[in-house]
Amino acid sequence: MAPPPVSSGAARHGLIGVFWDRIEEEPNASRNHATTSRWSLSSMATLPAATRPGIPHRSAPAFAVLALLALLLPITLVIALSQPQPRSYDSHAYYVIETSPTSSGASHSTQSIARDLADRLDTEFVERVGELENFWLVKAPKTRADRGYELFDSHILNTRALSSEKNSQNQKSHQTQQRDSVVEHFQLIRRSAYDPLLESQINRFDEKLRRKRSLPNSSLSARHLAYSIRSLERQVLRRRQKRDLIYVPTPDGPAPLLEPRQTASRPTKGGKLLTLSQMAARKFNIYDPLWPKQWHLVNDVIQKHMINATGVWDMGITGKNVTVAIVDDGIDMTSDDLKDNFFEAGSWDYNDHTPLPEPRLPDDLHGTRCAGEIAAVRNDVCGVGVAYDGKVAGIRILSASISDADEASALNYGYQENHIYSCSWGPPDDGKSMEAPSRLIFKAMLNGIQKGRGGKGSVFVFASGNGGAVDDQCNFDGYTNSIYSVTISAIDRQGLHPYYSEVCSANMVVTYSSGSGDNIHTTDVGKNKCTDRHGGTSAAAPLGAGIFALVLQARPDLTWRDVQYLAVTTAIPFSLDDPDWQRTASGRLYNHKFGFGNMDAYHIVQAAKTWKLVxxxxxxxxxxxxxxxxxxxxxxxxxxxxxxxxxxxxxxxxxxxxxxxxxxxxxxxxxxxxxxxxxxxxxxxxxxxxxxxxxxxxxxxxxxxxxxxxxxxxxxxxxxxxxxxxxxxxxxxxxxxxxxxxxxxxxxxxxxxxxxKMPDDAEILLPPSPVSGVALETVMPGLSSSVFGAAPTPLKNPPPLVSDTSMGFSKTKSYVKPTAHLPEDHTGNYTSGDIVTGMGSMSAYLKGKSSWVFVAFGIAIVVGGCLCGWFFLLRMRRQRERARFQTDPDGDQADQGVGLLSGARRPGGLLQQVLGGASGRGNGYGFEPVAGEEDLPMRSMGRGPIESRHKAGMSQTKPTTKDLYDAFGNASGSEDGCETEQEEKQPHRESQADNKPRAAPYNDIDPDDEYMDSFLEDPDANTPLASRTPADEHSDQESRRLVDEEDEDGRQEGED
CATH class of the missing domain: 2.60.120.260 (Galactose-binding domain-like)
Known part of the structure; x- marks a missing residue:
């Protein structure tokens, strides 16, 4: 079937059409095609590879590569846009806008409303806050944000309701308060909902400002925005505290370092029994050196105090297909204990804003140790994890201060692939702090339990806290007393309550950690580093998370509440002589120190198998x-x-x-x-x-x-x-x-x-019309609404308009990272080697709201470059094919084929010909340019270094340089000027004699296989290249003279 004609230029557009036209200008090198067909790229792409004129079947992979690049373009865009944008808290102020879900009509989505408000406030739209619907992040340069909003000043001075005395007091307070132009601007927009005069003033002022700064016009009025936006809050950086810091009531002297208890192994010969750990090691092929010391897994001394996981392993349940996200200070994914179980897709660094949450600071040890407790693999490095076939992801938030928006995003990061979130951190355990997560973070946890894991809910595991020695209690921590958390406290290897473990009615269960002279032995930062100084409730929570990983492998359909039910109903009470145990009306025993009891992995997994979903x-x-x-x-x-x-x-x-x-x-x-x-x-x-x-x-x-x-x-x-x-x-x-x-x-x-849903989710809390002054009545829900989440502070006396509360600043404290008072079970870590100490921000990373444009432009350049290179190679190949056709009158190469990637093969392949072929250096063949000639017959060209070696009496059996592997592997093995087949075999024999590594034995290669030369051994780097002599140059010149005479004779015969 003849191809359809294509008008010149009409059907060819863009870069591809131009290059295709240039290629078609060259004559077809195949002697099997007398005429040249003019085809467009689009028409050729629709035909089978075997029917495309001038393009042999072997060129199909090239078109497949182009098609793959076209498919990867949108995928790459999606991946780039799905990753969190980097932050610049030093230079920019960040704000979270919450839009009302009830405000979005058919013509305006909540995102478009947020973007419109961002433009109106002269801020830059960044992205959605994590996985939270109706929450959006915007930013503004601090130099502009901290100046204040100009119209706000005049509004305060000109408020008619103020008396002169109140006006003076308000102005003085206004001057002393922290200014923020974005928050002040938003406040006036909110007030304009009931003040038409103010609305017109804002609209005129904003329009003038937009013209001055060339900003887009707002599609929504100030009144519409006032009713569509629930809140705007400036983000304040704060720091969460790792629970590796144990507070002691007497700081006058350091606590004594308790050495780990060394348990003597019972002899295994003479008819005596093996210890439990030795029996388990044999059964499960565990050769890790720390295994005998991992008493929390198998306790040879007090057998009733261990998590009882070996019975679960014996059922083939080892955490497969379950991922635990370690929300902490990073994970050393290069560790031999963790690299095979590290889940990169569920990991992110919210401190340095990079994809890999590497421990970069000297004290970034905590997350790696927790990860080792959960998923350290069986090898010969340290020990094993509770779910040693499970995966661990790293979400790094504890190495620097972060905002509420970042923390909320972290608790939902990858929440479809990350099933459990292990959180060994919280507010300071100093016995005097009382702090709850903000509304934004509470919404993230609510979003996780409702939408995570495909609607079954993320499982949040929190350590109860290490402030027991200073009377701290986990009910003063809004994370551990959340109904969405499984709060886990600690007991030691003897089943005793450690002095650091916090007591409260939110404790659900306990599991093992440091105390009674021993600690948790686990993985540490480093390629093959271990530690025996891990402890505190920081170590208990990951063990609980690892047990839950076993549970979810057995029953992946369990919801987050099913997991809590199983924890409550299968916990084993112990130390029943403790006076705090009380039998409740449900028949269960409860203790404020131990919750409902100790976790038992075998018991909970067995119960999960037959559990009826609640x-x-x-x-x-x-x-x-x-x-x-x-x-x-x-x-x-x-x-x-x-x-x-x-x-x-x-x-x-x-x-x-x-x-x-x-x-x-x-x-x-x-x-x-x-x-x-x-x-x-x-x-x-x-x-x-x-x-x-x-x-x-x-x-x-x-x-x-x-x-x-x-x-x-x-x-x-x-x-x-x-x-x-x-x-x-x-x-x-x-x-x-x-x-x-x-x-x-x-x-x-x-x-x-x-x-x-939170009680105020469907409400728009507008400030009421002012009665006197400009003081705003702060609308606060009552205590009956507070029981649903983080409680607001009831205020009987409303704050003034310019107070911190009305300014919308996040009322949180920034805590210093702990560097002292480390307890006996955290001191003396045995890491060594260099620690990565920081990483600069990604300057080339996507920026701002136009990130997709940069991504698309960059990918277009890459794809275009690949196409240019590909067509350039095509043209070079056709030139050489035409030259070869002219020098092959007998048709010896007629079977070689022609087209895009056909023709004779050279050792370097297409890639090396482009990179170094023209210079005569770095290839087996050097092509020397001839003045005045663009296209020369092949036999007119010197053999370069190989021919020089002929004349110098050197061996031809070794090529002079390395040959690049032919990525396409579709060219034949013979070529004008190549070595003979017998000559090609000799390097293989020599390489075998020299015991050099090769891609495949020569005996396994078919001598007729056209891909054979792709397995050629790299040349001997010590073989010197022969220099060209004057005799060589004379011989080349004589050869070229003879060729020119032959060409002239041929042209004269053609004219006759």
Whole structure:
């Protein structure tokens, strides 16, 4: 079938068409085609490779490569845009915009609204905040943001409602407060919703500013934006604390270093029994040197105190297809213990904003040690992990200060492939801090449990904290007392409660860590480094995460609540002589130090196999209960909430799991306050106890406590909250203001139950119309809303317009990275070698909201360069084919084929011909240019270094330089001027004699195989190249003269 004609230039567009036209200008080198067909690239691409004129079947891989490049372009764009953008906190201020999901109409998406507001505020749109819907990150240069908004100044001075005195006070306060042009601008936009005059002023001012800075016009009015944007908050950097720092109450002297206990192995000869660890090592082929010391896996001394994982391994359950994300200070993915189980796709560095979360600082050891506990492989390096066939991802956030937006993104990073998040960090465990995650981070955790793992929910595992020695409690930590977390505390190898492990009613279970003279033995930073100084609750949480990995391999369909149910119902109580054990109305024992008991891997996995999935989560919350400002005394100030069956039925509530309690307590010394929750059945949860170092006078303004102690109890009845001051000094006084309670559990009817949403998700909280002055009434939800998450602080006196609260700054503290007071089970790590000390920001990384343009442009350049190179090679090949045709009158090469990639093969292949063939150096053949001639017959060209070696009497059996492998491998092995087949065999024999490594034995190669020469041995680098002599040059000149005479004779004959 004849190809369709193509008009010149009309059907050819762009770079490809130009190059194709240039190629078609050359005559067809094949003697089998008398005429040259004019084809377009598009028409040839639609035909089978075998039917394309001038293109043999062997050129099909080239078109496949081009097609692959075209397919990879959109994939590369998606990958580039899906990665978090780098941050520049030193030079830019970052803000999180929250759009209302109810505000997006058919014509405006929430992202378009956020972009419109970003343009209006003269900021740059960055990206969505992690996986959170309706949260967007924008930035502005600090030099502009910190100046303040010009119209804001005039608005304050010209507010008609202000008296002159109030105006003076407000102006003075305004001048002393931290300024932010973006937040001030946003405040005026919010106020314009009820002030048409202000709206017109903003619109005129913004339009003038946009014209001055050449900014795009806003498609939405200020009033529309005011009703579409929920909030804007400037991000403030803060630092989370690794729980490798144990606070001790007596800092006068360092704690003594406790050496690891050395357990003598029992003899294995003379008929005596093997130890448990030796038996397990034989059964599971474990040869790791630390295995006998990993007592948490197999305890040869106290056999009842180990996690009991060997029975699970014997079932073939070793963590396969489960990934645990270590949210910490990085993972050493080059470690021999971790490199095979490192999951790069689920990893990111939020401190240095790079894809690989490498430990770059000298004290970036924590994450690698935790990862080793979970997934260290079986080898001969250190020890093994609980789930040694599982994967670990690294999410680095603890090596520098980060913003709430970055932390929220980290807790959702890769949340479809990362199944469990192990978090051994939190606020300082100093016995005086009280800190909860911000609303943004709370939303990220909620998003994780609702959408992670394909809707089954991410499993968050948090270490309870190391502040036990200073009376710190995990109910003062908003991460560990979250209903979305599995809070794990620690016990030592003897089953005792370590002094550092924190006590609270949010503790769910315990597992093993340092104490009683021994620590956790695991992997350390370095290629083959180990440590026996890992401990604290930092070590207990990863062990729990590793056990959950075994559970999810056995039952990947479990939801996040199923995992919590299994942890509660399979925990094993121990040390029953401890006075804190109490049997609840559900029949379970609970202890504030140990939770429901110790985790047992075999028990929980066996239970998971037959576990019936629980129904969706239901919740019920009480109204605010006024405590009438009762004085807080030793006897206690009490208030009661009565829960009826009708209340629970109305909430579709069936069985109880978690209880959250939001309190508003005023006290001059917070550390004196004790808070108890008493169930209708007499079970008592200690929500807060005495903290001797907590001198704060702020009390508990809307703080949320949580308890799991009442799991499974009947919720109907009177629940009493008792607030006490057991110290009762004259200088301490307080009042119990109000409280509210929330209950979480399993629903009755799964078909009726909806996913939980935060109470204010569907609301637009606009500032009310000012009555007097410009002070804004801050709209705060009540305590009944606080029980759902991080509690706000109720404010009776609203802040002024220019206060920090109204400015929208994230009210968080920045904590210094711990460098001292390391405990006995963290001191003396045995790492050695150089530590990577930092990495510069990626200056060539995608920038700003135009990142996709740079990516597309860069890829287009790469693809275009590849096409140019490919067509250039094509043209060179055709020139040589035409020359070869002219020198082959007998048709010896007729079977060689012609076209894109056909023709005779040279040792260097196409790539080397382009890189060095024209110079006469670096190839087996050197082509010397002839003046005035562009296309020469092949036999007119000198043989370069190889021919020189002929004349110098040198051996021809070794090529002079290395030959690049032919990437296409489709050219024949014979060529005008090549060595004979017998000559090609000789280098192989010599290389065999020299015992040099080769790609394949010569005996396995078919002598007729056209790909044979791609396996040629690299030449001997010590073989010198012969220099060309004057005799050589004379011989070449004589050869060229004879060739010119022959060509002239041929032309005359053709004319005749």
């Amino acid at each position: 129904k969706p989560q239901a919740w019920w919350t009480s109204a605010n209960v006024n405590a009438h400002s009762q004085p807080v005394t030793k006897q206690g100030a009490n208030a009661t909430i009565v829960v009826t069956q009708a209340d629970l039925d109305g909430a579709n509530f069936e069985s109880l799991e978690h209880i959250t309690v939001a309190v508003n307590i005023k006290h001059s010394r917070r550390g004196n306050v004790r808070v108890l929750l008493i169930s209708p059945h007499g079970s008592v949860s200690i929500l807060a106890a005495h903290r001797r170092y907590d001198d704060a006078s702020t009390g508990f303004p809307g703080w949320v406590f949580m308890t799991v102690k009442h799991w499974g109890e009947n919720a109907v009845g009177a629940w009493t909250l008792s607030v006490q001051d057991p110290i009762g000094t004259q200088n301490s006084n307080g009042t119990f203001e109000d409280w509210a309670m929330g209950m979480w559990g399993e629903c009755k009817d799964a078909t009726r139950q909806q996913l939980f």
